[in-house]
Structure formats: C-alpha cells, structure tokens
Amino acid sequence: xxxxxxxRLALTVPILVGLSIVVFAMMALIPGDPATAxxxxxxxxxxxxxxxRQLGLDRPLVAQYFTxxxxxxQGDMGRSFALNRPVADEVFERFGATLVLAGxxxxxxxxxxxxxxxxxxxxxxxxxxxxxxxLVLVGVSxxxxxxxxxxxMLFAVELRWLPASGMFAIYxxxxxxxxxxxxxxxxxxxxxxxxGVIARLTRTAMLEVLRQDxxxxxxxxxxxxxxxxxxxxxxxxxxSVIPLIGVQAGFxxxxxxxxxxxxxWPGVGxxxxxxxxxxxxxxxQGGVLVVAAFYVLFNLLADVAQTLVDPRLR
Numbered sequence: 001x002x003x004x005x006x007x008r009l010a011l012t013v014p015i016l017v018g019l020s021i022v023v024f025a026m027m028a029l030i031p032g033d034p035a036t037a038x039x040x041x042x043x044x045x046x047x048x049x050x051x052x053r054q055l056g057l058d059r060p061l062v063a064q065y066f067t068x069x070x071x072x073x074q075g076d077m078g079r080s081f082a083l084n085r086p087v088a089d090e091v092f093e094r095f096g097a098t099l100v101l102a103g104x105x106x107x108x109x110x111x112x113x114x115x116x117x118x119x120x121x122x123x124x125x126x127x128x129x130x131x132x133x134x135l136v137l138v139g140v141s142x143x144x145x146x147x148x149x150x151x152x153m154l155f156a157v158e159l160r161w162l163p164a165s166g167m168f169a170i171y172x173x174x175x176x177x178x179x180x181x182x183x184x185x186x187x188x189x190x191x192x193x194x195x196g197v198i199a200r201l202t203r204t205a206m207l208e209v210l211r212q213d214x215x216x217x218x219x220x221x222x223x224x225x226x227x228x229x230x231x232x233x234x235x236x237x238x239x240s241v242i243p244l245i246g247v248q249a250g251f252x253x254x255x256x257x258x259x260x261x262x263x264x265w266p267g268v269g270x271x272x273x274x275x276x277x278x279x280x281x282x283x284x285q286g287g288v289l290v291v292a293a294f295y296v297l298f299n300l301l302a303d304v305a306q307t308l309v310d311p312r313l314r
Contacts (some may be wrong), residue, residue, distance in 0.1 A: 008303060012296050019292045020072065024065050026288075027281050034279045038081050055081075068285070077289075078282035082275070087286040091268060095290060097167055098267035100179075101260070102252045104187040109194035109252070110245055114234075116195070117202020117241075121210065122229055132199070140196035144255055148189040148262040155185060165264035186263045190255055194248040201244050205237035212236075239309055246302020250295035 035051040036043045052058045056067065071078060077087035120132045156164035163182050168174050209215065210233055218228050257269035264270065268287050275283040 005304060008300050012300060015296055016293060019296070020069055020289060021065070023285050023288045023292065024061075024068060027285050028061055028064075030276075030279070030281075034081070034281050038279065068282075072289075077286035080275075080280055080283045082278045082280045083283070087282050090271065090283060091286050091290050094266065094268045094271045094287075097265060098253065098256050098260070098269060098291075100167075101183065101186055101190065101265055101267060102249070102256055104183055105190035105194065105252045106245070106249050108187055109191035109198060109248060112191070113195040113198025114202050114241070116199040118206055118229065118234060120199065120203045121206035124207065136196040136199045139192045140200075142192060144189055144193060145258045145262050147192060148185065148259055151185045151189060152262070167266055186259050186265055189262070190252050190259045193255070194251055197248060197251075198241065198244060202237065202241050205240040206233060209233045209236045235309070239306060242306040242309060243299075243302050246299045246305075249298035249302070253291050253295055253298075 034057060035048045035055065039047055039051060049058075056064060059067075068078070075088070077091065079085065080087050080090055083090060116132050116136065120129045120136075123129045152164050155162045162184055163169065165182075167182050168178055169182075214236075215228060215233055218232050219225070223232070256265075256267060257272060259265065260267045260269035261273050268291060272284060272287045275287065
C-alpha cells in the first residue's frame with residue numbers, strides 16, 4: 001500500500017509541472033498590458049516601459065516562466081501588484097473559506113447523491129425512480145450562478161430566513177450558527193450539480209451489483225433486505241463511485257469561483273475574479289495553481305480510498 005501511494009505521488013509531479021505551464025500560458029494569453037492596468041491614469045509610455053522592466057515583463061515568456069517556477073520551488077509565489085503583499089499569504093488566507101464552502105458542498109452532494117442513487121436503483125422504474133431521475137436531470141442542467149440568485153431572491157429577499165451574502169454577519173455573530181446560516185445557500189448551490197452526477201453513477205453501479213449472483217445468494221440465505229442493500233450491494237457499488245467523488249471535489253473547488261462571486265463569499269474564487277479584473281497576474285497564477293494542486297490531491301485521496309475499499313486493487 002505504501003509503495004502504491006508513493007507511486008501515485010510520483011505521478012503527480014509531472015501533472016503539477018504541466019499545470020504550472022498551462023496556468024502561466026493562460027495568463028500570458030490574456031489581452032492587454034498588465035503594466036497599463038496597474039498604472040491606470042499614470043500609464044504613460046515611459047512609466048509603462050519602466051514598470052515592465054521592474055516586473056520582468058519585458059523578458060521572453062520562457063525566461064519569465066523559469067523565473068516564476070524557480071521561485072515557486074522555493075515557496076515564493078511572488079508579490080501581488082495591486083495588494084502589495086505576498087501572493088502566498090493572500091491565497092492561503094482566502095483558501096480556508098473556500099475549503100469550508102467546498103467541503104460542506106461535497107459532504108452534502110455525496111450524502112444526497114448516494115442516497116438518491118440507492119433509492120432510485122432499489123425502486124427501479126417506479127414512481128420514486130422517475131421522480132428522482134427528473135430531479136437529478138434538473139439539478140445537473142441548472143447553472144450554479146442562476147440557482148444561487150434564485151435562492152437569494154426566495155430565502156433572503158422574500159422570506160428573509162437566511163443572509164444574502166458574506167461568511168459572517170458584519171455586526172455581531174461570528175459563531176458557528178452564524179457561519180451555518182451564511183453557508184447554507186452557497187453550499188446547496190454548489191452541491192446540486194455534483195449531487196446529480198453522483199446520484200446517476202450510484203444508480204448505475206447499484207443496478208449492476210444487484211444483478212450479481214452474490215446478491216441473489218445473500219437473499220437466498222435469508223439475509224435481511226436492508227442489510228443486502230446497504231451493506232453488501234452498497235459496499236460493492238461504492239468502489240465505482242469513490243473516484244467520481246474525487247472528481248466532484250475538484251468540480252466544487254472550480255465552481256466556487258461563480259458561487260463565491262454571487263454570494264460574496266470571501267474565498268479564493270472571489271479573489272480570482274477581482275485579481276483578473278485588476279490584471280494582477282501573479283495573484284491569479286498563484287490562486288489557480290493552488291486550486292489545481294488541491295484538485296490533483298483530492299483525486300489522489302480518492303484513488304487511495306478506492307484501494308482501501310476494494311482489496312482486489314491491492
């Protein structure tokens with residue numbers, strides 16, 4: 001098992017190198033001059049040329065990449081042009097809020113998706129199966145930002161049950177109930193699509209397992225139906241679902257960009273939107289790279305969990 005984990009960790013190295021190249025290239029392809037955006041009204045040709053020289057933006061892109069990558073290996077992501085603070089400090093300060101939102105959304109999506117998939121498979125072709133299939137289709141097809149706006153209009157504006165934005169109340173609050181109240185709508189918004197995807201695969205995996213001879217044997221031996229479904233069948237189906245949950249963990253991290261903007265959640269997603277508007281390239285590169293690295297990490301954890309659940313993979 002230890003050798004398998006080391007092998008998977010070694011395979012992530014070229015992936016992270018490739019991600020760094022893609023992130024740097026994407027930022028280089030964004031139209032416009034960063035120096036002009038930074039200087040604003042003071043963007044005279046002389047000032048732009050001087051700032052480009054100070055930031056190293058007048059050098060070839062290959063040289064800029066190797067300088068940036070070399071600093072990354074030393075733990076230095078550079079300094080934000082607009083905020084005038086280290087990129088690493090800003091990114092990791094914001095990343096905690098994103099992890100809270102993404103973690104809550106992933107737990108909610110996994111619980112709802114697995115439960116819906118199991119019920120839908122057990123009640124195949126029944127009205128429950130049809131209703132859940134319709135809900136899953138609607139959930140997967142609904143844009144997150146649009147759903148977020150609908151939830152704000154209903155629960156914050158009309159009913160006034162939940163706060164519309166932020167992570168904590170401006171005055172007072174700051175405790176766990178306050179956090180949960182602010183977290184409810186963003187987490188649900190982010191979880192809907194992931195829950196639908198997990199439910200569809202869980203249903204398919206459960207149907208395949210329920211047709212196997214081992215399930216028929218368990219029923220013939222008089223094992224309780226609930227135990228057959230939730231212990232024997234679900235455990236076998238979970239092997240196929242775990243990798244998808246790892247993929248959805250990356251999805252909710254990426255989807256947080258839209259949801260955090262809608263709900264003004266103070267995480268990395270909102271930071272990236274503001275940094276792109278300001279053409280703060282180093283901050284954008286650092287934020288995207290950290291999110292991508294955690295996406296790779298979540299997939300690694302999912303692979304390890306799948307190996308622990310299924311002895312055949314070991």
